[in-house]
Amino acid sequence: MSRVAVVLFNLGGPDGPQAVRPFLYNLFKDPAIISVPALLRYPIAALISSRREASAQANYNMMGGGSPLLPETQKQAAALDAALASARPDLTVKAFIAMRYWKPFADQTAKEVAAFAPDEIVLLPLYPQFSTTTTASSLQDWAKNYKGPGRTRTVCCYPTAQGVIAAHAETIRKTWIDAGRPAKVRLLFSAHGLPEKVIKGGDPYQAQVEATAAAVAGLLPELPDWRVCYQSRVGPMKWIGPSTVEEIHIAGEQGVGLLLSPIAFVSEHIETLVELDHEYAELAENQGVAPYLRAPALGVDQAFIAALAQTVTHALARDGGAAPEGAWLCPAGYGKCGRSTQGA
Numbered sequence: 001m002s003r004v005a006v007v008l009f010n011l012g013g014p015d016g017p018q019a020v021r022p023f024l025y026n027l028f029k030d031p032a033i034i035s036v037p038a039l040l041r042y043p044i045a046a047l048i049s050s051r052r053e054a055s056a057q058a059n060y061n062m063m064g065g066g067s068p069l070l071p072e073t074q075k076q077a078a079a080l081d082a083a084l085a086s087a088r089p090d091l092t093v094k095a096f097i098a099m100r101y102w103k104p105f106a107d108q109t110a111k112e113v114a115a116f117a118p119d120e121i122v123l124l125p126l127y128p129q130f131s132t133t134t135t136a137s138s139l140q141d142w143a144k145n146y147k148g149p150g151r152t153r154t155v156c157c158y159p160t161a162q163g164v165i166a167a168h169a170e171t172i173r174k175t176w177i178d179a180g181r182p183a184k185v186r187l188l189f190s191a192h193g194l195p196e197k198v199i200k201g202g203d204p205y206q207a208q209v210e211a212t213a214a215a216v217a218g219l220l221p222e223l224p225d226w227r228v229c230y231q232s233r234v235g236p237m238k239w240i241g242p243s244t245v246e247e248i249h250i251a252g253e254q255g256v257g258l259l260l261s262p263i264a265f266v267s268e269h270i271e272t273l274v275e276l277d278h279e280y281a282e283l284a285e286n287q288g289v290a291p292y293l294r295a296p297a298l299g300v301d302q303a304f305i306a307a308l309a310q311t312v313t314h315a316l317a318r319d320g321g322a323a324p325e326g327a328w329l330c331p332a333g334y335g336k337c338g339r340s341t342q343g344a
Helices: 017-028 038-061 069-087 108-115 130-144 162-178 196-202 205-219 244-254 270-286 302-317
Strands: 004-008 091-099 120-125 151-154 187-193 226-231 259-262 292-293
Touching: 004 069, 004 108, 004 130, 004 162, 017 038, 017 151, 038 226, 038 270, 069 302, 091 130, 108 130, 108 196, 120 130, 130 196, 130 292, 151 292, 151 302, 162 226, 162 259, 162 292, 162 302, 187 244, 196 205, 226 244, 226 270, 244 259, 244 270, 259 270
Parallel strands: 004 091, 004 120, 120 151, 187 226, 187 259, 259 292
Antiparallel strands: none
């Protein structure tokens, strides 16, 4: 049987207090995050990681001292292995994990994949929406490190894949029903933000996030009041908006409750478990926003895992990439998308 390695990419997170500072340093020394020459970028990264270490450690302490992202991704890898074993018994498939800013790094995972000796490799970012700051950075890191065998197929993005949309809609609907079906509640699709200059430079991330949100909202007629917003702003640059903070203030002024969906995150981590569940929840309470609800990240939702399996299957069937059902086609103006003229 053909041997297939599926490499799952994600950002990674510190596995303990001692890892917080080097994790932050790895993050900010990435040229996709701070686009200045290395001679300047490295000392800037060292300064930022030093200044943010204490506050970041405090946040990770709220989650037991480290990020749950790797254990969450390991569960997704195991679920994907099982789904592909069922869907493609003619193949020997194994999922591997490569994190960008903390262990397991791409160099170690590349050695494990090479030892597996695959005939085919599917590079599958766990970022449904493509960005130069996430997908492109992870893929470039992998290309520098992998020297083993196997024909490589790269998945660019899958923001409107049917299973992704269905999984989001179901987690939102369940959250709303479990809360008693509140009538006066606004659905906020909250995604990690980016500097505006990144989007103006041809990055399709915002367009893809908004396409995901629109498709999910289309399955939720019971929640007709919905908006897209962006969280986690850092630094002095102008970021895309509106911000999640702004939308919480608006909801307070208008006397509506909120149901937040982490539309660009497929795993629970610091931006969901701390930023959404603690910082923004406290802000909402102070603004008189009630109820304040939060739908979970997709995790190992059956529809989501099925979408990943389908994406892998389509990648193996085509040269150059994957085209799952509901595939996204980036408009030509988004030149930074790896498949802006061919789709996901």
